[in-house]
Amino acid sequence: MTTKNTPNAPPAPENSLLTGASLIADHVRRLPGKPGVYRMIGANNDLLYVGKAKNLKNRVSSYAKSGGHSNRIMRMIAETRAMEFVVTGTETEALLLEANLIKQLKPRYNVILRDDKSFPFILVAEDHDAAQILKHRGAQKRAGAYYGPFASAGAVNRTLNTLQKAFLLRSCTDSVYESRTRPCLLHQIKRCSAPCVGMISIDDYRTLVGEAKAFLDGDNNAIQRTLSAQMEKSASDLDFERAAALRDRIRALSYVQGSQDINTGGVAEADIFAIHADGGKACVQVFFFRAGQNWGNHAYFPKHDREDDPPAILDAFIAQFYDGREPPALILTSVAPPQAALLAEALSLRADRKVTIHTPHRGEKRDIVDAALMNAREASSRRMAESANQRKNLDQLAGVLGLNAAPERIEVYDNSHIQGANAVGAMIVAGPEGFIKNQYRKFNIKTEGLAPGDDYGMMREVLTRRFARLMKEDDAERPDLVIIDGGKGQLSTVLEAMTEVGIDPEAEGITIIGVAKGRRETESGEKRIDRTSSATGEQIVLRNRAPFILPPRDPGLFFLQRLRDEAHRFAIGAHRAKRKKTLGANPLDDIPGIGGKRKRALLNHFGSAKAVARAKPQDLAVVDGVSAALAQRIYDFFHSG
Numbered sequence: 211m212t213t214k215n216t217p218n219a220p221p222a223p224e225n226s227l228l229t230g231a232s233l234i235a236d237h238v239r240r241l242p243g244k245p246g247v248y249r250m251i252g253a254n255n256d257l258l259y260v261g262k263a264k265n266l267k268n269r270v271s272s273y274a275k276s277g278g279h280s281n282r283i284m285r286m287i288a289e290t291r292a293m294e295f296v297v298t299g300t301e302t303e304a305l306l307l308e309a310n311l312i313k314q315l316k317p318r319y320n321v322i323l324r325d326d327k328s329f330p331f332i333l334v335a336e337d338h339d340a341a342q343i344l345k346h347r348g349a350q351k352r353a354g355a356y357y358g359p360f361a362s363a364g365a366v367n368r369t370l371n372t373l374q375k376a377f378l379l380r381s382c383t384d385s386v387y388e389s390r391t392r393p394c395l396l397h398q399i400k401r402c403s404a405p406c407v408g409m410i411s412i413d414d415y416r417t418l419v420g421e422a423k424a425f426l427d428g429d430n431n432a433i434q435r436t437l438s439a440q441m442e443k444s445a446s447d448l449d450f451e452r453a454a455a456l457r458d459r460i461r462a463l464s465y466v467q468g469s470q471d472i473n474t475g476g477v478a479e480a481d482i483f484a485i486h487a488d489g490g491k492a493c494v495q496v497f498f499f500r501a502g503q504n505w506g507n508h509a510y511f512p513k514h515d516r517e518d519d520p521p522a523i524l525d526a527f528i529a530q531f532y533d534g535r536e537p538p539a540l541i542l543t544s545v546a547p548p549q550a551a552l553l554a555e556a557l558s559l560r561a562d563r564k565v566t567i568h569t570p571h572r573g574e575k576r577d578i579v580d581a582a583l584m585n586a587r588e589a590s591s592r593r594m595a596e597s598a599n600q601r602k603n604l605d606q607l608a609g610v611l612g613l614n615a616a617p618e619r620i621e622v623y624d625n626s627h628i629q630g631a632n633a634v635g636a637m638i639v640a641g642p643e644g645f646i647k648n649q650y651r652k653f654n655i656k657t658e659g660l661a662p663g664d665d666y667g668m669m670r671e672v673l674t675r676r677f678a679r680l681m682k683e684d685d686a687e688r689p690d691l692v693i694i695d696g697g698k699g700q701l702s703t704v705l706e707a708m709t710e711v712g713i714d715p716e717a718e719g720i721t722i723i724g725v726a727k728g729r730r731e732t733e734s735g736e737k738r739i740d741r742t743s744s745a746t747g748e749q750i751v752l753r754n755r756a757p758f759i760l761p762p763r764d765p766g767l768f769f770l771q772r773l774r775d776e777a778h779r780f781a782i783g784a785h786r787a788k789r790k791k792t793l794g795a796n797p798l799d800d801i802p803g804i805g806g807k808r809k810r811a812l813l814n815h816f817g818s819a820k821a822v823a824r825a826k827p828q829d830l831a832v833v834d835g836v837s838a839a840l841a842q843r844i845y846d847f848f849h850s851g
Contacts, residue, residue, distance in 0.1 A: 230288050235274035237293050241267040245301045247308050249317075251292040258286050259319040262308035264301045282515045286319045302556045305549070309529035321514040321526035324648075329498075329508075329535075330366045331358030332373075334423055339412055340387065340405040341419045343379040345370060357426045359535070361498055361506025369505075376459045377422040378403035378410075385799060388806035389813050400458065427501055477540070477578060478502045484544035484582035485524045486590050490516035492523050493593065495586035496531070497578070500538075507582070509589040511643075521545045525553065528567075532557055541567045542575055544583045600644050603769040607691075610766035611752070613721060617690035618642065621676075622777040623704075624695045625668045626785035627655075634788055635672035636781035639689075640773060649687075651676070652784040666703045669694065673707035681711055689720055695774055697726035697751050705753065715753070724751035725774055798822065801847050808835045812844075823848040 228236050246266045250259040250273075263269030273279075273287050298304045312320045333346040335354040345366045350356050360366045373379060380387065380402050382394070387406045396402035403410040403418060410418075425433050437460050444453035482497035492514060497507040514523050525547035537557045546569040547553060557565040570576040604616035620640045627633035635653035639646040653672045660667045680688060692715075694700045701724040708715060708722075715722055726749040748767060751757045760767040797819050798809045815833045816822045822830070822844065830841035 229291055231274050231276070233290060234270060234287065234293065237295075238267060238271045238274055241270055241295065242297060243267045244297050245299070245304045246295055246297040247304050247311065248296075249294040249311070250286060250290045250319075251294065252289040252318075253291055255292075257315050257317045258289055260308055260311045260315065260317050262301070262304035264304075266295060266297070280517050282319065282517050301552060302559055305529060305552055305556045306533075306560065309526075309533045312526070313530045313533050319515065321512050321518060321523050323510065323512050323527055323530040329359030329361065330363050331356045331360065332366060332369060332426065333357075334379075334419065334426075336419075338384055338387070340380060340415055342384070342387075343370065343373060343381055343422065355423055355426075357500065358505070359498055361496070361508045365506035373422055373425070374401040376425070377418045378459075379418060379422055380405060382406070384806055385809070388810040391814065400455065477542075477575065479538045480540040480542055481538050482542045482578055482582045483524060483528060484579055484586045485520045485527075486583060486586040487520045487523070488590055489594060491590065491594065492518075492520065493586045493590035494524065494527050495582045495589060497582050497585075499578075507585060509586070509593075511593060521548055525549050528553055529556070532560065537561050537565050539563065539565060541565065542579050543567065543569045544579050544586075545569065596644055597642065601642055603765070604642065606766045607769055610760065610764070611691075611721065611723065611750070612755075613691070616642075617721070619687055619689045620691045620693065620773065621689040622693040622695075622773050623669065623672060623676075624774070624777040624781040625655075625665055625672070626778075626781035627663070627668070628785075628789070631662075632785055632789040633660075633668055634781060634784040635668055636777055636784055637672070637676060638773070638777045638780050640776075645776060650780055652780070654788070665696070666699060669696070669700055670703050670707045673704050674710060677708055677713050678711045681713065688718060692720060692722045693770070693773060693777075694722070694724045695777060696724050697749065698724065698757070700724050701751050701753070722753060725749070725770055726751060726757075797848075801844055803840055803843065808833075808840075811835055 243265045245262075245264050247260065247262050248266060248270055249257060250261075252258045261269070270293075273283070279287065296307065298307060312322060316322050328347050331346045331350070333344055333350075333352065333354050333356055335342045335344065335352055337353040341354070345363065346352075346356065358366075360369070370381070374381065374396070378401065381396070382390075390406040393404040393407055393409060394402070397404040397409065403415060405412060405415045421433055421436075437456055441453050441456035441460065444450070444456060477499050478501065480499045482495075482499070484495045484497075486493050486495075492512060494510045494512060495507060496510065498505040510527070512523060512527050514526075524543060524545060528541070528543075528547060537560070541554075541557075543550075547567065550567045550569075554565050554567045557567075568575070570579060601616070607613075608616045618641055622638045622640070623635065625633065625635050633655035635655060637651045637653070639649040653675060655668050655671055657667060657671045692704070694704055701722065704722055704724075705715070713720075748770060749757050749759050750770075760770075798804050798812065804812075811833050812822050812830075813819070816825060825845075827838070827841045827845045830836055830844050831838050836844070
């Protein structure tokens with residue numbers, strides 16, 4: 211195998227037959243003494259390791275030495291078949307590039323951050339006269355103020371719920387706002403001031419928005435003092451209804467301040483990293499503090515070698531954690547990362563402001579770190595217990611199904627629809643660590659001509675798409691066990707789909723089973739599918755074996771039901787989200803030239819989108835803001851074809 215080279219890298223070695231330490235030593239002769247990133251590549255072009263160096267020549271030469279390596283490093287060196295290099299201007303740039311490459315390429319021997327999803331923010335969208343408050347993920351392109359990150363969607367939802375109670379801000383979309391003719395339910399339960407129908411003036415609403423932003427910025431006490439003064443004045447003016455409303459807003463703010471799990475100890479803005487390692491596994495607990503408030507925490511279980519020590523794991527973890535994320539001004543850690551100064555310099559460069567990494571040993575900051583460390587220990591203990599139980603479940607399942615070994619990757623498939631409408635297929639994944647949620651997939655059913663409720667056709671499309679993609683991607687993870695929610699018919703459909711894409715399940719080592727729901731007898735003797743009772747057992751359908759029913763209390767039965775129920779939950783959630791999107795769609799939104807005001811004028815005049823669709827061009831032109839040309843365009847939109 212020849213060595214690949216990147217720009218600014220030394221030329222490839224003349225002898226491409228070298229491997230291991232000999233190959234590395236051959237590279238060292240041409241390496242510069244400059245900062246950079248190196249990649250070690252194994253057989254079949256597998257990426258083994260990505261590392262950075264202040265001096266490439268010195269760092270890489272250490273791998274060519276015969277002694278002083280751990281077992282892991284020795285294995286890595288022996289497996290090396292090629293190397294790639296990138297020379298950078300500074301060690302800081304090398305660190306940033308290394309973190310990015312590790313995150314994207316996931317080398318086998320690096321510490322890898324798993325469960326790398328984006329964190330939610332609260333957005334006060336200010337691209338409308340009446341600002342909207344909502345949960346936001348992803349790129350921050352919409353005009354407005356962003357507050358976060360929050361550790362979970364639940365933390366955001368709780369804060370949004372409180373903000374609605376305290377500041378009465380709208381959460382509806384702009385299209386819903388423009389189409390309202392009377393206050394919605396949120397106004398009735400005192401969670402929105404209803405600016406959409408003029409229940410509050412825009413100037414007064416902007417005052418509420420300003421108070422909410424001040425609260426999110428941490429100015430809680432000033433807001434409460436202002437509201438308290440307004441409540442007392444309303445009470446003295448005998449305006450008891452307004453005084454009661456202000457009292458409820460004060461209570462909502464007090465609830466937020468009283469529900470903090472950890473006292474911030476004077477820390478206004480910081481991320482807390484605490485690591486606990488036990489049994490060759492590490493847990494990193496991350497706490498987010500913003501505006502003097504605890505905005506939640508999240509536990510991570512990075513992939514690493516058993517020989518890696520906690521400081522080195524945390525060092526690599528922090529570098530990858532902030533790849534694509536904005537770091538706060540202060541980062542507190544339970545142990546000092548070996549490259550803390552370099553990390554701080556790299557993060558400062560990325561954030562374009564000073565970032566400090568500090569490991570406190572006493573005082574209030576240490577108390578916060580100790581609280582995070584306690585959570586890391588607890589999360590690690592729970593994870594180990596769950597992992598042991600999961601391994602036991604997999605062993606029991608292998609025994610029930612007659613497998614030679616416990617499955618390492620299980621894929622479960624299900625469909626969800628209402629008489630064929632908004633049909634969605636779903637795949638969930640489970641393994642020794644439990645459910646692998648970042649590998650769940652949903653499939654919008656695209657096959658035309660399917661009869662309403664054709665579960666066989668839907669399952670055929672889902673499995674065909676899934677395994678056709680698996681055949682194209684050589685590095686894709688293949689399942690050991692595929693579980694279908696259904697009986698012989700669904701199982702036959704799956705086997706046909708796999709044959710169509712050229713997969714032989716037996717040759718690939720893939721076991722496929724169907725799980726048919728249990729049956730019960732009614733008082734009249736009629737047999738019906740029981741979708742709720744687990745006491746009747748489940749019928750297991752395999753390819754080359756007669757169907758059988760597991761005993762009601764069989765542990766394998768409970769595990770199968772848990773897998774199937776998770777697939778069912780995920781499929782129903784995907785279907786409901788698709789249905790909600792369809793129900794919320796308004797055909798007027800698809801007409802060029804129709805904005806919020808014109809749409810509201812049309813709906814107010816005609817009463818509904820259907821009435822607009824039936825109207826003639828001359829009737830449409832009567833509406834304020836609708837010209838004759840636009841009226842004709844609206845008419846053509848609904849009547850073309």
